[in-house]
Amino acid sequence: MSLIYIPLVALMLFAAAMAVGMIAVGHFIGPRRSTPVKRMPYESGMDPVHDARRRFDIHFHLIGILFLLFDVELLFLYPWAVARANPEGLDALAEAGWAVDRGLILGEVLFFLVLLALGWVYVWRRGLLRWR
Amino acid sequence: MAEFFAQYMPAWGAYLLTALISVALLLAVVGLGALFFIWAERKVAGRIQDRLGPTRTGGKFGWLQSLADGIKLITKEDLAPADADRLLFRLAPYVSLAPSYAALLALPFADGWVGWEINTSVFFLLAILGLEVFGVILAGYASGSKWSLFGGMRQAAQVVSYEVPLGMCGVIPVFLCGTMSLTTIGNMQAGWATNWLIFHDPFTFMVFWVYFTCAVASVNRAPFDLAEAESELVAGFHTEYSGLRWSFFFMAEYNSMFVVSGLAAVLFFGGWNGPVPIFASWKAAGGGWEIVADLAGCLNFIGKAVLGVMVMIWVRWTLPRLRIDQVITTCLKYCVPLAAFCFVGALAWQLASLPSPNDWLSPDPAGRAAVREPWVERAEDGAERSGTSGAEELARLAEDKR
Numbered sequence: 001m002s003l004i005y006i007p008l009v010a011l012m013l014f015a016a017a018m019a020v021g022m023i024a025v026g027h028f029i030g031p032r033r034s035t036p037v038k039r040m041p042y043e044s045g046m047d048p049v050h051d052a053r054r055r056f057d058i059h060f061h062l063i064g065i066l067f068l069l070f071d072v073e074l075l076f077l078y079p080w081a082v083a084r085a086n087p088e089g090l091d092a093l094a095e096a097g098w099a100v101d102r103g104l105i106l107g108e109v110l111f112f113l114v115l116l117a118l119g120w121v122y123v124w125r126r127g128l129l130r131w132r
Numbered sequence: 133m134a135e136f137f138a139q140y141m142p143a144w145g146a147y148l149l150t151a152l153i154s155v156a157l158l159l160a161v162v163g164l165g166a167l168f169f170i171w172a173e174r175k176v177a178g179r180i181q182d183r184l185g186p187t188r189t190g191g192k193f194g195w196l197q198s199l200a201d202g203i204k205l206i207t208k209e210d211l212a213p214a215d216a217d218r219l220l221f222r223l224a225p226y227v228s229l230a231p232s233y234a235a236l237l238a239l240p241f242a243d244g245w246v247g248w249e250i251n252t253s254v255f256f257l258l259a260i261l262g263l264e265v266f267g268v269i270l271a272g273y274a275s276g277s278k279w280s281l282f283g284g285m286r287q288a289a290q291v292v293s294y295e296v297p298l299g300m301c302g303v304i305p306v307f308l309c310g311t312m313s314l315t316t317i318g319n320m321q322a323g324w325a326t327n328w329l330i331f332h333d334p335f336t337f338m339v340f341w342v343y344f345t346c347a348v349a350s351v352n353r354a355p356f357d358l359a360e361a362e363s364e365l366v367a368g369f370h371t372e373y374s375g376l377r378w379s380f381f382f383m384a385e386y387n388s389m390f391v392v393s394g395l396a397a398v399l400f401f402g403g404w405n406g407p408v409p410i411f412a413s414w415k416a417a418g419g420g421w422e423i424v425a426d427l428a429g430c431l432n433f434i435g436k437a438v439l440g441v442m443v444m445i446w447v448r449w450t451l452p453r454l455r456i457d458q459v460i461t462t463c464l465k466y467c468v469p470l471a472a473f474c475f476v477g478a479l480a481w482q483l484a485s486l487p488s489p490n491d492w493l494s495p496d497p498a499g500r501a502a503v504r505e506p507w508v509e510r511a512e513d514g515a516e517r518s519g520t521s522g523a524e525e526l527a528r529l530a531e532d533k534r
Contacts (some may be wrong), residue, residue: 007151007237009487014155014234019226019380026206026376039214041277042371048178052278054216062290065294070468073490074296077303077475078312079505085310106483120468129464131457 062128073116088121148402154247158236162387167198169386173445180449194370201379208375215276216372216448224274225373225380229269231260233386239394240315242404242429243415253314258295258302261350264388265291268352268359271381272369283368286456287352293463294349294356300471301343304478305329305338314395318403330400332488333476335477340400342470344440349459351385354448358456386441393440394433401436403524404429 041048083093084105124127141149171186174197179187190196214222238260240246240255252255265287272284308329309317321327330340349356360368370381397403404426412424454462 004250006148007155008234009235010148010151011155011158011237011247012230014159015230016226018159019229022206022376023210026208026210029207030375031207031209033209036209036214038211041213041215041275041280042366043278044366048277052276053273056281056285060285063289063293065462067295070296071292071299074299078306079302081303081307082310082312083372084307088210106479109479110476113476117472122463124465129461131220131460 059131066123139451142502158247164231165390166383169441170198174274176445177449205376205379210375210377211453213276213372216326217274220270220274224267225377227270228384229380230261234383235260235391239391240318240434243319244335245260245430246315249356251313252304254302254312261334262295264516266367277370277372279371280369283359283365287369290459291350293460296348297467298346298350299472304339304475306463308482314398318398321402322405323409327392328402331481333478333481335474335481337475342467343396348444349386351392351443355451356454356459358459389441389444394437397436398442404433406432437484
């Protein structure tokens with residue numbers, strides 16, 4: 001593994017050690033007197049009705065799928081934003097036979113955004129943004 | 133710092149020591165920051181609601197209140213409901229806390245004062261902040277309580293929706309500066325306040341507000357705090373948590389608030405570069421003065437980030453909570469198109485080389501217009517743009533101007 005990841009690993013270990021340590025201290029200091037009533041899920045003072053793992057609105061699932069579509073596509077913008085300013089990225093484009101100019105760089109991303117916008121309009125037309 | 137230690141020991145040892153020192157510093161910052169923000173929130177909330185907030189603990193102003201609360205929480209019983217998925221229930225607070233800490237690692241506090249210097253830090257920050265939602269979803273699902281489940285599901289839908297406009301707002305400073313390194317982006321905004329990216333053009337000005345809205349939503353603060361929604365869902369996803377495990381969610385939340393505000397400060401408000409370039413000459417003097425200048429920059433950055441957090445607190449105690457459909461609609465119908473519009477606008481502004489206020493307002497030619505279209509720079513000097521070291525970048529840009 002490269003040296004570059006040392007700070008990340010160090011932070012993870014430190015943070016985990018701190019969190020586990022704090023919980024452990026709480027474990028030893030705090031009281032432990034568990035009763036069946038304490039272990040009941042909270043339902044505003046009533047005895048719980050049914051199990052909590054039940055069906056919920058399909059909308060949450062659809063929003064999740066929508067996120068996958070949009071966010072994964074949005075991630076392409078970041079490499080683009082850096083590559084357009086970078087000689088390496090531009091030279092690679094030139095070598096691939098593209099006439100590299102401002103218009104192309106703008107056009108590329110506009111095309112991409114138009115595709116996203118089409119998907120967005122489709123989602124809107126299908127009524128995903130409407131909650132009933 | 134690594135260079136300093138490298139005089140006395142092998143390279144990997146110096147690197148490890150540097151990493152450990154910066155990580156320890158960051159954890160200290162995080163701990164103290166969370167204590168301070170929780171106290172500040174209670175004081176501000178008190179004042180907004182025409183009461184005093186904590187006044188007794190620690191003498192004046194109740195400044196030890198959060199520490200006292202922390203000690204109280206340690207002595208509380210750590211409970212799990214009988215229906216809970218024990219492993220996930222216990223894991224969730226850690227999953228929530230770890231990303232918000234790790235995000236600080238890539239956040240520069242001053243020029244070069246960053247725990248982990250990577251040239252993709254914007255990307256890293258947004259990615260790792262997105263991980264925090266897993267903790268909340270796990271907590272909501274694993275608790276085995278209906279309130280928790282509702283909170284977790286709402287949080288999942290809300291945070292993933294707001295990732296999209298947040299990412300789109302974040303990419304605008306990135307393409308204006310041509311780099312994903314936060315240190316370089318911060319250094320490119322050196323000089324007068326007119327050089328800050330928020331004043332670069334009307335679109336960056338507009339997109340900052342979109343960014344701030346989405347940031348508030350993505351750290352799950354009111355008016356977007358639907359996952360907690362204490363007046364409708366009891367306490368939302370952390371209904372079943374108690375003691376320190378419960379407090380971990382709050383440490384994560386306050387820490388994320390600081391991180392998104394800090395990110396806004398670097399991306400739009402020049403980071404450690406003040407409204408007036410007082411310390412530029414000190415920085416150039418080198419030696420001890422350079423450290424003093426960096427320290428002042430660090431305080432400057434922390435001031436801006438804390439100001440952002442204070443605005444979030446102010447907003448929380450002033451605005452009513454939205455409904456879940458309003459939250460999703462705000463994101464998908466308003467924030468996403470606005471961010472996309474600003475993206476195209478800022479891009480067109482830069483490609484057309486339209487003026488930014490810095491071009492005529494800055495009295496100092498050397499500090500003027502460090503933010504330039506990278507394309508023009510390249511055509512002019514034809515030199516290599518490594519984009520690794522912020523200080524080098526700035527020196528090169530200043531050279532070009534002369």
